[in-house]
Amino acid sequence: MKFKHAASFILCFIFALLSTGCVTTNVHKFRMTASEAPEVHGANTQQASHSSLWRFTGKINYNAETNIDITKDVSEAPDLDRLFDVPIKFKDASYKMGGLDFSGKGDFLYKASNFVIGAGLGYKDGIYSHLTMGANYSHFEFGVFLGGYNQYIDIEYSGEKDGDSFDSHGHDFSTSLFAGLYAGFYLEKFFANLSVSSYSPSPQIEGIDLEVPRITTAYLTTGYRLNRWLEFSVGGIATFIDTSEGNSYPGVTGGVSIYL
DSSP states (O other): HHHHHHHHHHHHHHHHHHHHOOEEEEEEEEEEOOOOOOOOEEEEEEEETTEEEEEEEEEEEEEEEEEEGGGGOEEEEGGGTTTTOOEEEESSSSEEEOOOEEEEEEEEESSSEEEEEEEEEESSEEEEEEEEEEESSSSEEEEEEEEEEEEEEEEEEEEEEEEEEEEEEEEEEEEEEEEEEEEEETTTEEEEEOOOOOOOOOEEETTTTEEEEEEEEEEEEEEEEOSSEEEEEEEEEEEEEEETTEEEEEEEEEEEEEEE
């Protein structure tokens, strides 16, 4: 008898969940801006053991302007509150990427014997910060980094939800983790760097979190240390978007760093 009561209660509970769920959302158009992943690198020279340095960098970047089709690669993030709802269907979705932008950053690096730790705070279409760990030797260095990227995005979408239409265009913040690695080679006052960084934006529409393709950016730069306090650098940028088609686009960068 108790079993029948329990079974009836469970069936009623499931019916109640199903009757209140099953929300259908169709997105006809989805557009969002997305930035290249931030650049992080080491000291660009042999740093003295048991020493620290502060560096302030400003750069101008230009990346080819492009719209990346992500229709097949965007979906809603797992959410228990939408367990019984019909998954969102996207008819047309894309990233708007590239263009001219400015980036700036302050870095702190401390070297023990050969081991280096550091931290940075910067701006690139939003605020980002990171921690760095690596090694610095007489002519080369390498390391890894992990940080948070609070990106300012422009987002536009339209569609319908249970027969009611919606349309929105505005600005929002997308907070993501980013991570990567760097390697550098230097000889006297000349240096070359490779930095690879990656993150996934975290947009939201109608209160629903989305999963969108990962963005990975590689920076290959070379530069010259004019004196103890000033250096110049130029280089190339390649950005890869983890879509079904494997999209990518190029860019260039150049800037100045001041050391304290």
